[in-house]
Amino acid sequence: MARRIIVDIFIPCFVDQLYPETGMNMVKVLEKVGCEVHYNPNQTCCGQPAFNAGFFDEAREVAGKFLDDFSNETSQYIVAPSASCVGMVRNAYQDIFVKSSSLVKYRSMQKKVYELTEFLTDVLGVTDIPGAALHGRYTYHDSCSGLRECGIKEGPRALLGNVEGLELVEMEDNETCCGFGGTFAVKFEAISTAMAEQKVENALATGADFIVSTDTSCLMHLEAYIQKQKKPIKTMHIADVLASGW
Structure with missing residues (x-):
């Protein structure tokens, strides 16, 4: 029997506060293609607003929490319905953690983070959602x-x-x-x-x-x-x- 793909989802601030149906639809799609979806209710922001505004200490604190929230060894992937947040975690976190003892922990997590569509096409090889x-x-x-x-x-x-x-x-x-x-x-x-x-x-x-x-x-x-x-x-x-x- 094929191993079930376990996915942690990250729900960005915009989606959580203004477009919750988009987050629910992402779960619907992921489950449709055979993923087991996990959600950590302790998650908050990726830190992008603070980072882009120049508040680097505050951004580092939020990024550290993100790292703790998604350091789940049972999960194979972290998927979000936002290329903006994924870009922040995948790229800006390198600057945030470059001189931190958390760098190794971050590097391990970094390669697991994907935007929804790239996860579907590049990881799962899916280009057709049945029934869509x-x-x-x-x-x-x-x-x-x-x-x-x-x-x-x-x-x-x-x-x-x-x-x-x-x-x-x-x-x-x-x-x-x-x-x-x-x-x-x-x-x-x-x-x-x-x-x-x-x-x-x-x-x-x-x-x-x-x-x-x-x-x-x-x-x-x-x-x-x-x-x-x-x-x-x-x-x-x-x-x-x-x-x-x-």
Whole structure:
């Protein structure tokens, strides 16, 4: 009998507080492909907001807690529905722990951390979620963290390409930032809004019904602009798309 794949899930702040259904849908998808999903209720933040704002001591404290929360030897993988958080753990933690006694512990955990779509495609070799169906046209937003920090590009498109009834229409500048950037959206509101406008207008030009991405932070930013300007398009996290129809 094949060994069951054990997965610890990390639920980012945005998902926990604003989009809990996305976290539940990630669990639904992982269980659909045969994973045994574990959730540690003590988990909190990955530390990215503090790190990006320059509060390195505070970020190190949060990162240390993350390390403790996910140092479970029975779990083979740590999976999150956020390339942004995965990029933080996979890359920025190297700077946080570089002179720490926790570096060896971190290195062991580092290689187990994956964003949902790369885990499905690169680890499990899955590009088709049985029963997934959503009728309409979508355009895909390559998030900065997904593309540049995690190297995620073709995997999400392969998964979405097997969703019944869904058609891809690529938008212009699909690799350009949406303008969120965490605290960037607060510090540089006008620039951030202009970038969201450009991204949404490019999406609308395709005639798509949905903007899909791996990151709820990007989608939240775009959705805010869409709702305020009453634009005829919706945003969906890829976990929600893959969990549709079954």
